Amino acid sequence: MSATGMVLAGKAYTTPGPLEFFLPDFTGKHWNDGGYNVLLTKASVLLVLGAVLAYWFLAATSRRQALVPTKGQYLGELAYSFIRNGVAQDIIGAKQYRKYVPLLVSLFFFVLFNNLFGIVPFLTFSTFSRASFAYGLALLVWVIYNGVGVADKGFFGYLKHVTVPSGVPKVMLILLIPLEFFSNILVRPMTLSLRLFANMFAGHLLLVLFSTGGAWLLVDATGSIVLKPAGILAYLLGIAIGFLEVIVAVLQAYVFTLLTATYIGGSLAADH
Numbered sequence: 001m002s003a004t005g006m007v008l009a010g011k012a013y014t015t016p017g018p019l020e021f022f023l024p025d026f027t028g029k030h031w032n033d034g035g036y037n038v039l040l041t042k043a044s045v046l047l048v049l050g051a052v053l054a055y056w057f058l059a060a061t062s063r064r065q066a067l068v069p070t071k072g073q074y075l076g077e078l079a080y081s082f083i084r085n086g087v088a089q090d091i092i093g094a095k096q097y098r099k100y101v102p103l104l105v106s107l108f109f110f111v112l113f114n115n116l117f118g119i120v121p122f123l124t125f126s127t128f129s130r131a132s133f134a135y136g137l138a139l140l141v142w143v144i145y146n147g148v149g150v151a152d153k154g155f156f157g158y159l160k161h162v163t164v165p166s167g168v169p170k171v172m173l174i175l176l177i178p179l180e181f182f183s184n185i186l187v188r189p190m191t192l193s194l195r196l197f198a199n200m201f202a203g204h205l206l207l208v209l210f211s212t213g214g215a216w217l218l219v220d221a222t223g224s225i226v227l228k229p230a231g232i233l234a235y236l237l238g239i240a241i242g243f244l245e246v247i248v249a250v251l252q253a254y255v256f257t258l259l260t261a262t263y264i265g266g267s268l269a270a271d272h
Contacts, residue, residue, distance in 0.1 A: 016208040046127045050114035057109060083108050083257065091261040096268055100261070103144070108257040111137070111196070115249030118204050119242050126249070129200040131193070138193035141260050146185075149267030158267070184266075192259055199252050203245045210238030 061076025083105045088097040111128065118126030128134045149158040162184040163177045217231030 016205060016212060042125060043127055043130050043133070046117050046123065046125060047114060047133060050110055050117065050127060053113045054106060054109035057113075058105065079109070080105055087254075087258055087261050091258065092265040092268065100264055104257050104261055107141075107260060108253050111256050112249060112253035115200060115252055116246070118200065118207065118249070119245050124207070126200040126204050126245075128196050128252075129204040131197045131201075134193040134197035134200075135189075137196075137256075138189040141192060141263070142189040145260070145263040145267045148264055152268055161267075161269075188263065192256065196252050196256055199248055203241070203248055206241050207238060207245065210234045210241060214238060 058076065058080075061072050062080075084097075084101050088101045088104050091097075092100055114127035114133075116126075117123045118129070128137070146158070149161065152158070153161055163180045164173065165176055165180065168176060211234075214231045214234030217227050217234060221227045221231070
């Protein structure tokens with residue numbers, strides 16, 4: 001086995017790695033071709049497509065409020081009610097949650113559609129498996145929940161709220177204030193983005209590994225009678241991982257939305 005591939009017999013197999021996530025743009029140029037700056041790649045288009053599909057789904061399922069709901073309307077209402085009652089109301093609180101429901105519902109479906117792209121034929125790429133997209137979305141959430149806190153308590157009031165724990169001896173504040181600032185202001189967007197990115201990155205890499213590895217074992221590898229059965233097994237494992245990725249995609253969209261609601265609720269809370 002070499003740094004670039006693996007050979008049993010026949011054509012070499014190049015193992016997938018981080019470069020799988022740096023896609024060429026629509027002119028065919030790659031991100032590192034002579035310092036070429038890629039502006040529009042498949043990942044960028046999928047990010048926009050995810051926003052369009054989220055808007056279309058919410059608009060389509062809420063346009064006609066039939067007495068007997070269609071399957072689409074029922075699905076939309078079920079998802080909306082789940083985010084509205086199970087996330088926004090429960091986390092932010094019954095008095096203030098209503099104004100944040102549109103944000104949380106839109107965020108959930110935006111992340112969900114982008115996550116599900118990884119198992120859609122011909123798309124096969126989860127947008128948030130690119131760290132930069134996950135960081136950008138987390139930064140937007142960071143601006144929102146901090147802005148909510150500043151609007152509610154004022155700049156210095158909010159800063160005190162997130163850095164000065166109540167009921168703590170004053171001598172401990174010398175240690176706790178920097179830790180609270182680091183945890184609540186600096187670390188939150190990093191953990192929010194890394195959780196989403198790492199799960200989608202790992203899932204996409206596994207799908208690429210089992211699909212390309214299975215194809216190589218079935219078509220190109222020769223020299224042992226166990227290679228063809230191993231290729232079939234790799235494909236079966238790839239299918240199983242695909243079903244698992246559906247669960248992960250939904251779960252990560254829910255977790256991202258839940259944490260966003262938690263941070264907004266924390267910004268609005270009366271006590272730290």
